[in-house]
Amino acid sequence: MSSSSEPSETVIITGGTGYIGQHIxxxxxxxxxxxxxxxxxxxxxxxxxxxFHHPNLQIEAVDQLDKPNSIDFVLRQHQEATTFIAGAAVTDFTAKEVEKEIIQKTNAIVENTLESIKHHGKQIKRVILTSSSGTHIGPEKVFSYDAQYGDDDWSPLPYEAGFANAQMAYMVAKKTSEELAWKFVKDHKTNFDLVSINPGMTLGPVQFANEISLDNGGYLPTTTNIIANLLKLKKDDEVAPLAAGAVDVRDVAKAHVSVIKTPKASGQRILVEAYKFTNANAVNILKSHFPQLKDKLPDVEPISESKFVEPNLKRSKEILAFDKYYTLTDSVVGLAKQLLKE
Structure with missing residues (x-):
């Protein structure tokens, strides 16, 4: 515990109202x-x-992060801040003009954030960018349980692939904005260094259970709807063959905070993955942990873990040095309890 004469370090964060952001x-x-x-x-x-109802939390309102100079006043007002977590993302999957509304807007948010820090945040020593495992691998490897990849890979996805739909635009936006961030730091020889945290599919409970609902029209942030949709299945429904490398949202948050004071994280892209998610295995977890779902949900053969291919995350895991990660069961059961109001 720090004494009253020794104030705690201050972190500025964008995207703090989101699923991952609240946990951070x-x-x-x-x-x-x-x-x-x-x-x-x-x-x-x-x-x-x-x-949160916590004395160490303050807020500053900025309505358009993609506009130049939008956060200048925050940086000038909070000279005590030494770390900046750039967690804001465009996740509008209803967008029609996907290049403009998702790719270009995401790039503008990252570029303008870094520009503002460069000019008005001389006190910032480290910027931590919330990115995605999709910057390491393309969709064919992201949505699989047996693809080979590692923490040094870059996605082969070309810019034009993002024109297809909002989902693809999001993946391209994550890649291009992370590339932009690394180029910015290199070209401008900034006072701050950069770390990117690149989680796989993020699952697990929300920070505030009263915010979410399983009802139609109820609020469900980003990937939490995957488990919500499984909970809505009936006995004769088909289980879609979704799979991905994944991680609990609480470990994603822990990763962001753990690298604030880790010297060897400097200049590193850290891919965070703890397990393989498949719809089939998640359905079986739900049926085994919630008796009321045993006869309601479809019968589906789980995919054997012997078929899973572990990614090469040696460097990333050494930097994070976690003793233990949440499991798929922890993530699925934790969120399902909130959705079922148990």
Missing amino acids: IAELLHQGYKVIAIVRSQPRGMELIKQ
Whole structure:
């Protein structure tokens, strides 16, 4: 514990109201950091303050992060901040003009954030970018359980692939914005260094269970709808063959916070994956842990773990040095309990 004369370090974060972002804020507060959360609106910020109810959390409202100079005032006001977590992302899968609304907007958010830090955040020593395993591998490897890949790989996905639909635009946007960030740091010889945290499919409980609902029209952030959709299946429904390398949201948050003071994380792309997710295995976990679902959900043969191919994450795991990761069962059961209101 730090004494009152020795204030805690301060971290600025964008994207703090999101699924991953709320868990990052919780982990930062738990570890004694002061947090400045940049939010899109004052009402949403006040909601965040109310939810956490913590003296070390402050908010600053910035409605358009993709606009130049939008966060300058935050950096000038908070000269005590030494770390910046760039977690904001465009996840609008209803977008029609996907290049403009997803790819270009994501790139603008990252570029303008780094420009502002360069000019007005001389006190910032490290920028931690929330990226994705999709920057390491293309869709054919992301959505599989037996593909070979490693933490040094870059996705082969060309820019034009992002024009197909919003999902592909998101994957391209993650790749191009991360490339842009690394180029920016190299070209500008910045005062800050860069670390990217690149999680696989992110699963597990939300930070505030009262925010989500299984009802039609209920709120479900990003990948939590995968488990929600499985819970809605009936006995005769077919189980779609979805698979991916995945990780619990709580470990993703822990990864962001653990690299703040890790010297060997400097300049590294860290791929965070703990297990393989498959719809079939998740359905079987749900049936075995919730008696009321045993006869409701479809019967489907689980995929043997002997068929799973572990990625080569030697460097990433050495940097994070976690003693233990949450398991697929932890993630599925943790979120399902919230959705089923148990």
